[in-house]
Amino acid sequence: MARILIIDDSDSVRSTLKNLLTEMKHQVVEAEDGKIALEILDNEQNFDLIMCDVNMPNVNGMEFIEQQSAIDGIKSIPTIMCTTESHPKLVLKAKRVGVVRAWLVKPFKAQRLKETLERILPA
Template identity: 35%
Template sequence: MTLSVLAVDDSRTMRDMIKIALTQAGFTSTLAEDGEHGLEVLDDMTPPDVIITDINMPKLDGFGFIDAVRAQEKHRGIPILVLTTESADTLKARARKAGATGWIVKPFDPAKLVRALKMVAG
């Protein structure tokens, strides 16, 4: 199964790691470096199968990004996984309210990320 994934993270290291994990799983990845950039990229691309997003990012944070994605009719159904170092339940609840599909705490286990992606995107 090949999935197309949009990953939004302001840390280059994280983007690199996500990309490697995805590539090794045979997925295609598109990367963006903050929420605003993520929205631009999303706008330009064939809608991805899954979106991965960080929470703490400049310009537009993860919550704002998820809100904005969910506000678009055509992106309403795309699963969004939050990948962050945050683990507070209040933040998880906020992300879920915004429309996040799942939450993975960094540092992430690549295998777990791939399992989660397959799980949410089929």
Template identity: 30%
Template structure:
């Protein structure tokens, strides 16, 4: 069964780069440009196996997205990886306390992304 990963980032370049890295591993990839769009994608897809999200996004940022997902019975157990340029200890701590499973700091490192994803789904 093909596993599905949702990538949430307001940068089309980041979405494309991460999508290609994961598609090359055999995953199905869905994308959203902000936290609000995530719920539209999830309503169409029904379920995803993992979510990779940025923090700084319009409409609904990554922190608020994680709070919303973790408070919803349908989505509370989906692994979440933060992929952000915010590298300060407070941002990392906040993300993990809200319920993210991993925190990756940009710039993008394909091997690190693939490794983190493989920790949660295979």
């Protein structure tokens, strides 16, 4: 079981991801944007994975991962970008930051999420 932080401004996306992840026996914490996520991570850093959207208010996904990569306590947490964005330059830019381990384009199937988690999370 992993502890996963979901960052997405869409209530329905967060709800869907939470349902999928809890069915897989993971513990989920939710944040509506990168600013709230950074506040959560400031208080508790014991997450095994972060799942982050790109387009959000306040602190967007790209700004979030840039800040994440600069903070010692959280830069080692692997991050999956879950977004409708798939432009190769954006994907490359995100992966160069160093915390992004996968890029899932919404909508994606539950099986694809499961396979991605199995590849990233320790057994």
